[in-house]
Amino acid sequence: MSGVLVVLERRNAAITRTSFEALAAGQSLAKQLSLECSAAILGESIAALAGELSGKQLASIHAVEHPLLQQYTADGTTTALQQLIAKLAPAYVLFPHTYQVRDFAPALSTRFGQVLISDVTAIHDGPTFVRQLFQGKLNADYRPVPQPVKAPCFVSIQAGAFRTDSLETATTPAPIESFSPSIEPAQIRTTPSAPFRESAHTVDLASAPVIVSVGRGIREQDNIALAQALADALGAELAASRPICDAGWLPMERQVGSSGQTVSPKLYLAIGISGAIQHLVGMKGSKTVIAINKDQNAPIFEVADYGVAADLFEIVPALTKAILAAKS
């Protein structure tokens, strides 16, 4: 076969949402190129998971099973997928762009002499693959270069870029093909422990109806008070982008983004946030977005309903004052 293979990720006993998005991307790419689309899922015993896929339009489902795949390791996953890909010889291998994929897919691609086209937001005719540069300030089209020795093109798909409701379904279930990779314990060089959470989330930003969020543009820890005053006036929760929490100006539990919380408030008021993709994925479900940033080209304005390209140190105090006046 020379089709599109989508490698899915599982968490606990379920296939993740971003995996289904990657599957939607895979189906769309396969359609464009008149190829077959199939899926692979790895684990110790995954028959039940493969069942989750049976209603989807797929040529086959590859159940890659081995006791050493029960807990994720880069070495185990890379070894297993190298063998599966060598056997299937797909033209394209797609992944969801997750922390786990970032951990092993570059090594897997290297084994085939290829470079992963990572964090892709769209696939156009050709195919060309669209990804962001400079934290979302620019877009770039990438193309695989035809190789002297045939090798797959590896691509990872950004969360939210493809919609799971566009997944094509089938009336006849796709055949499940079992694949048993050979993995020796000595090939696994790292020993992972069970995942844990640092502290119970005491701040639940996910259910907050109004969020005032602050970014690098606030410049100094003392200036956080400006944002706090605005949040207080609005009865909002205060949140932040990663650099603010990295600096310790606000606790990590107030971070919105791929490494923090995902929020979908009625209003998200972004102050001095440029809008790197790691932040946008955490807040683009907000109903209304207001952005205040002095750089009119900041990517946050691409997702904002209302934008103010001006100095936040002038706008925020004026806005706080106007809100308090409107309320009294």
Add this chain to the structure above:
Amino acid sequence: MKIIVAIKQVPERDAQLKITPDGKGIDDADLSYTINEPDAYALEEALQLKEKNGGEVIVLCAGPERVASTLREALAKGADRAIHIVADDLAQRDTLSLARLLADTIRAESPDLILTGLQSDDLGLGQTGVILAELLGIPHATIIMQVEVTPAGLRVKRELEDGFFQHVDMPLPALLTIQSGGNKLRYATLMGIKKARSKPTATLPGAPSTSPPTIELVRVYLPEKQKRTQMLTGTPAEIAAQLVEKLQSEVHVL
């Protein structure tokens, strides 16, 4: 412990980016450059490991003449020596080709540990570290917040999604990609800047790429807006009044 920190020089964060006339890159004529921020955290982790466990910190960067300033800055912060692989053809290389260039130099140094940032602020491919580990045949772990030396090697704290973390044990030599925020970044002191002048920087010629790139950047362009953004203008008081009106009549939060 001998630690190599692979760093990248990138345009300053607030740089005004201009696309080149051929539409395939960024005009670098007026850009000013700095260390890639995640790499600054990798350097910080290396310096702290050295302070705790002793050893040597070597900073490594491939790039044109201009990257020497970023290496000097790393020396001023406390790195012991620098290696500059002179390469003017970064735009023609893909990540694999660049990683091969770095790997050849790293192999000759046989370090115990290699650190790098989890991704670059410019291209953001986030792969150089993992590819390096694969080329060097050593174990790796990515998106690392904390590093602890153990009798058997290392115990690292790896960031997962949704606020989860995980400890991973691994033998040395190893490669780690470092996440921001695990440590507080230090500034170079005046004494450090003075000392840096006498620290050695090896300048090595970068071997030309032997294999053609596997992926190609064909076009750079401004992203299309996903939403129709209404930009509000006026004096701060006028803007505030417009926003309050939106909050009352459209967003319904006042």
